[in-house]
Amino acid sequence: MERKMIEYTSLLQNYNLFKEEYEEAALRALRSGWYILGPELEKFEKDFAAYLGVKHCIGLNSGTDALILAIRALNIGVGDEVIVPAGTYIASVLGITENGATPVYVDTTEDTLLINPAKIEEAITDKTKAILPVHLYGQACDMTSIMDIAKRHNLPVIEDCAQCHGSKWKGVLTGTQGTLSCFSFYPTKPLGALGDAGCVCTNDDELADKVRMLRNYGSRIKYHNESIGRNSRLDEVQAAALSVGLSHLDECNEIRVKLAEKYLKGINNPKVKLPYTNPNATHVYHLFPVIVDDQKAFQDFLLSKGVKTQVHYPIPPFLAECYEGTDAGKGEEGKKLYSNAYYIATHEVSLPIYSGMSEEDIDEVIKVVNEF
The missing domain is CATH 3.90.1150.10 (Aspartate Aminotransferase, domain 1)
Incomplete structure (x- = not known):
């Protein structure tokens, strides 16, 4: 008898848990005739912001774009440095290098496997423009230490929350303490779409406005391009699926x-x-x-x-x-x-x-x- 293989993961098994809800949501979005920047996205953005307890959620087409646009919204670019863990997925670093900035690596701890806060301060220079902690595996970084360091040096914090939807540090949800937080909704994530998707969250009105503009070709008004943006919009079908996952x-x-x-x-x-x-x-x-x-x-x-x-x-x-x-x-x-x-x-x-x-x-x- 052939041995049953235990898969590393199974998106189908997860989908089947809430199959009827996913299919109803997808059909609702498809039958609406509105597929980009519509009511499904508006609802998900509102609900995910409420779940986190932040003012703004801006839906994007991936977690990588979330990192790129968050860094761009802070006007970080050539000649600037961003502190990032040496042990992480490359997307965390691509967000930095895609903006022309330089990653400054900090080693991880032996126990949590996350960025070591005790080594962050020694990595700060006059070129440092942000700290980018990555909450890996589903566990939150030491945000108390990281936010203390950031405050002392007047640095923004960009939380990479791609793997930690719903995790907490001292009872506070990840993605709520930094200046900006970046989420991936890749299908395998704790909150996953049925394709690529992501978002940026923040309590800063000005930064939220910048990210919204950057995701839509750098424009607030059609054909009026105020900045060099990109096309990074979370579509209606994925937003509808994410609303199911969020519930x-x-x-x-x-x-x-x-x-x-x-x-x-x-x-x-x-x-x-x-x-x-x-x-x-x-x-x-x-x-x-x-x-x-x-x-x-x-x-x-x-x-x-x-x-x-x-x-x-x-x-x-x-x-x-x-x-x-x-x-x-x-x-x-x-x-x-x-x-x-x-x-x-x-x-x-x-x-x-x-x-x-x-x-x-x-x-x-x-x-x-x-x-x-």
């Missing part, structure tokens, strides 16, 4: 938290380091990252037993081929400068965890991990 966000987060708790209680292999959550943080487990000595051997073993995994992220931005020979690329030196980030990149493996995953599959993953 179930806390529910789905709780599902993943319970699955994670099973992992935390059931995995007892000393060769597998389980994720650590800061006592001040609320984790929503977008991912379940473990640390192992031999990344490839662990993945190969699990795959041989019918369990698929992923690595987040095998090539840190400072080693990315696209940045070789630029200020964003650090090469071999970067492996020493950002030793924790490099270690995580070469030892992290993410176990399957998603809304709709069965407890039977979780139990099987636990069994296989403990056999390694």
Whole structure:
């Protein structure tokens, strides 16, 4: 009998949880005849802003564009520096380099795998124009320390919230403390669309107005282009789908938290380091990252037993081929400068965890991990 393969994730399983609602929403948007900057987007923007408790949500076509436009709205460009974790997905850094600015990397911590606040201040120069913390894996960064540093140096904070919809720091939702916050709604995220989507959130009226203008060719009035913008608009079908996802966000987060708790209680292999959550943080487990000595051997073993995994992220931005020979690329030196980030990149493996995953599959993953 062929062994059942446990997928790393299953968008279909998640979709099936609320299938009727998604299909009703999509058909409503399709039958409206209004597909760009319409009532579905207006509703989602209003509701997501209300969920976070902020004044403005501006829907965009991706989380990457959210980063690009947030940085552009702050007039950050050539000659400017933005502090960013050395261990993150490249999109966090692309938001900086797409504006002509330079990323200044800060190493991660060994325990949370997030940016180390104790190393931020030493990275600040007279060229620093913003701090960009990334709430990875579903866990919030130490926003108390980061906001204190930003306040001392009069720097804006841009929160990258692509993986942490609904997570909290000291009871406060991520995406609400920074000057601007950037969300991705890529389908696998805690709040995912049925395609690419993203948004910028802020309490600053002027910045919100700038981002709205930038997403629509740099214009407030059609054919009157005040700035060099781009076409980055969250369409009506995706907005309708996101409204469904938002209504179930806390529910789905709780599902993943319970699955994670099973992992935390059931995995007892000393060769597998389980994720650590800061006592001040609320984790929503977008991912379940473990640390192992031999990344490839662990993945190969699990795959041989019918369990698929992923690595987040095998090539840190400072080693990315696209940045070789630029200020964003650090090469071999970067492996020493950002030793924790490099270690995580070469030892992290993410176990399957998603809304709709069965407890039977979780139990099987636990069994296989403990056999390694």
